[in-house]
Amino acid sequence: MTETLYPAATGRAGSLDRAAYEAQWQAAATDPDGYWRDEARCIDWITPFTTVKDTSFDEADFRIRWFADGSLNVSANCLDRHLSTRGDQPAIVWEGDEPGETRTLTYRELHRETCRVANVLKGLGVRKGDRVTLYLPMIAEAAAAMLACTRIGAIHSIVFGGFSPDSLANRIQDCDSSVVICADEGCRGGKRIPLKKNVDKALEHCPGVRHVLVIRRTGGDVPITEGRDVWLHDALEGVSDDCPPEPMNAEDPLFILYTSGSTGKPKGVLHTTGGYLVWVTKTFRDVFDYRDGELFWCTADIGWVTGHSYVVYGPLANGATTVMFDGVPNYPDHGRLWETVDRLGVNILYTAPTAIRALMREGDEWVTKSSRASLRLLGTVGEPINPEAWGWYHRVVGDGRCPIVDTWWQTETGGILISPLPHATDLKPGSATKPLPGVQPQLVDAEGKVLEGPTEGNLVLTDSWPGQMRTVWNDHDRFFQTYFTTYPGKYFTGDGCRRDADGYYWITGRVDDVINVSGHRMGTAEVESALVAHSTVAEAAVVGMPHEVKGQGIYAFVTLNVGEEPSDELRATLRQWVRNEIGPIASPDALQFAPGLPKTRSGKIMRRILRKIAENDLGNLGDTSTLADPGVVDTLVAERVQTG
Numbered sequence: 001m002t003e004t005l006y007p008a009a010t011g012r013a014g015s016l017d018r019a020a021y022e023a024q025w026q027a028a029a030t031d032p033d034g035y036w037r038d039e040a041r042c043i044d045w046i047t048p049f050t051t052v053k054d055t056s057f058d059e060a061d062f063r064i065r066w067f068a069d070g071s072l073n074v075s076a077n078c079l080d081r082h083l084s085t086r087g088d089q090p091a092i093v094w095e096g097d098e099p100g101e102t103r104t105l106t107y108r109e110l111h112r113e114t115c116r117v118a119n120v121l122k123g124l125g126v127r128k129g130d131r132v133t134l135y136l137p138m139i140a141e142a143a144a145a146m147l148a149c150t151r152i153g154a155i156h157s158i159v160f161g162g163f164s165p166d167s168l169a170n171r172i173q174d175c176d177s178s179v180v181i182c183a184d185e186g187c188r189g190g191k192r193i194p195l196k197k198n199v200d201k202a203l204e205h206c207p208g209v210r211h212v213l214v215i216r217r218t219g220g221d222v223p224i225t226e227g228r229d230v231w232l233h234d235a236l237e238g239v240s241d242d243c244p245p246e247p248m249n250a251e252d253p254l255f256i257l258y259t260s261g262s263t264g265k266p267k268g269v270l271h272t273t274g275g276y277l278v279w280v281t282k283t284f285r286d287v288f289d290y291r292d293g294e295l296f297w298c299t300a301d302i303g304w305v306t307g308h309s310y311v312v313y314g315p316l317a318n319g320a321t322t323v324m325f326d327g328v329p330n331y332p333d334h335g336r337l338w339e340t341v342d343r344l345g346v347n348i349l350y351t352a353p354t355a356i357r358a359l360m361r362e363g364d365e366w367v368t369k370s371s372r373a374s375l376r377l378l379g380t381v382g383e384p385i386n387p388e389a390w391g392w393y394h395r396v397v398g399d400g401r402c403p404i405v406d407t408w409w410q411t412e413t414g415g416i417l418i419s420p421l422p423h424a425t426d427l428k429p430g431s432a433t434k435p436l437p438g439v440q441p442q443l444v445d446a447e448g449k450v451l452e453g454p455t456e457g458n459l460v461l462t463d464s465w466p467g468q469m470r471t472v473w474n475d476h477d478r479f480f481q482t483y484f485t486t487y488p489g490k491y492f493t494g495d496g497c498r499r500d501a502d503g504y505y506w507i508t509g510r511v512d513d514v515i516n517v518s519g520h521r522m523g524t525a526e527v528e529s530a531l532v533a534h535s536t537v538a539e540a541a542v543v544g545m546p547h548e549v550k551g552q553g554i555y556a557f558v559t560l561n562v563g564e565e566p567s568d569e570l571r572a573t574l575r576q577w578v579r580n581e582i583g584p585i586a587s588p589d590a591l592q593f594a595p596g597l598p599k600t601r602s603g604k605i606m607r608r609i610l611r612k613i614a615e616n617d618l619g620n621l622g623d624t625s626t627l628a629d630p631g632v633v634d635t636l637v638a639e640r641v642q643t644g
């Protein structure tokens with residue numbers, strides 16, 4: 001197979017080039033403490049640290065600590081330190097759901113807003129270490145609320161606005177939040193999202209919540225519970241804009257973010273203060289090669305880790321101007337992103353392969369009628385990008401002149417780990433290319449044997465990096481069990497990966513029971529438990545299937561209780577049920593009624609076979625002789641749902 005190679009960009013003074021990348025690698029390998037000590041200078045410390053790396057993935061002395069005796073404040077790094085040099089520069093350019101509905105906040109304005117919200121939170125009794133849940137649209141106030149939490153040392157937990165009241169309630173309960181911040185409603189693609197009403201429903205099951213701070217976004221009519229609910233605009237009246245930043249230890253918790261795994265309920269991924277901020281500050285600067293005055297647009301929602309690290313913390317810590325987009329790429333039409341790029345003058349665009357594929361289908365004209373002359377660099381994240389979509393992004397969107405950084409990372413990693421640097425790395429469409437300096441990937445087989453050279457296997461990381469998650473909230477044992485026991489002494493990513501002869505990494509997708517739907521992580525177990533919670537369902541098994549736009553779709557096999565009859569109506573009911581239980585992103589794309597599921601004699605569902613059926617790879621079902629009743633497979637194949 002001949003691969004097209006796109007040479008690294010040249011001719012931009014000050015960019016990290018090949019030599020600089022090599023030099024950093026050398027430094028990280030020969031003197032790790034010295035290397036990370038220097039890198040940690042990208043942020044301001046209140047108390048300088050004296051210890052750098054203090055980590056071990058071995059069970060006997062398992063620990064992950066970075067810069068552990070230093071202290072700092074995240075909001076001071078994102079705001080205060082820029083005031084003297086760029087107080088009047090835009091920090092946030094907000095673009096609403098309707099084109100041209102914009103608002104700009106300078107660093108000075110965002111600083112003031114953050115301090116005032118922080119004082120409101122204090123007034124509601126929020127103290128250092130308390131948890132605050134945010135359930136918000138992509139409005140500038142959301143960034144101010146995040147920064148306000150960090151200013152006083154409260155731990156934020158953001159729940160994506162597309163999650164149901166039940167999912168929200170579970171996340172509030174798990175971390176025991178005392179305050180929720182929401183908006184009256186959100187706007188997405190011309191539709192209203194009833195955020196406050198969802199909070200009211202969730203709070204029926206969350207007695208620990210003392211206050212709800214409500215931000216007026218649409219002015220929609222929402223119920224207010226006296227004594228509990230407070231309008232932010234009322235609470236802000238007369239509030240001081242003086243709020244000194246709380247000095248936080250480097251290892252103090254910064255935020256919790258729930259993410260799906262192979263088993264059980266979503267885990268509260270915990271990131272701490274110093275290491276996380278160093279990592280997102282450095283990776284934003286290096287991977288996007290950001291320069292003063294440029295406009296950076298990451299289209300992710302703050303409900304996901306990409307929104308945390310590259311809409312808010314990474315850009316603001318670097319004094320960048322970041323776009324917050326409260327809309328969707330296909331509203332009011334398929335030209336929305338490109339029209340907005342032109343109107344705002346966006347220089348760097350960071351988005352997901354699923355959005356690229358969806359827009360690619362609509363034809364080039366939506367793109368080519370815009371100029372996109374301001375664009376310098378493109379990025380992708382969230383799932384593997386197929387070479388066709390990469391090619392289209394490069395040729396049509398970037399006019400063949402913008403490098404693409406395909407960035408691999410996870411909620412757990414805090415920030416980017418494997419990615420090209422635009423001026424140092426030759427690009428291969430579909431490959432996240434090479435690890436950043438100091439990042440140590442390895443490929444292993446199922447037994448843990450290390451695979452060398454060009455090969456394919458499971459992706460692990462053999463050593464820590466500052467942005468690594470520190471624990472699962474309230475369940476340190478689950479943290480260790482989930483990530484460090486499959487391959488003892490190594491962090492297991494859950495991803496499969498190929499490495500080619502040039503040492504380039506090609507992520508092939510999850511090898512566990514996590515599916516990636518439009519770049520959103522879903523645990524198959526979560527969808528299954530939602531399905532079996534319906535009164536008609538006896539058993540359910542959920543697997544991923546290839547989907548042209550979403551990357552993966554959700555295929556559900558459902559066995560009904562005795563006496564229940566399969567019907568199209570029931571199929572629609574069950575899909576709607578899952579929407580209500582978890583949220584629209586979890587709604588099955590295909591739902592097949594199965595009189596029985598393929599099981600081993602010990603009663604384990606053979607997902608391997610279900611995956612093959614969902615993929616329509618029927619010639620490859622493999623050995624079915626160990627099944628308790630091999631006949632069920634024939635029925636499932638015969639009644640397979642057409643998925644196109």
Ligand code: 6R9
Nearest residue numbers: 381382383384406407408409410411507510
């Ligand atoms: C940042 C984010 C993590 C999972 C990860 C992998 C997939 C992310 C990717 C990619 C191929 C890339 N993934 N980036 N796969 N190429 N550039 O998406 O975090 O939501 O936790 O998902 O996404 O499978 O394990 P998260």
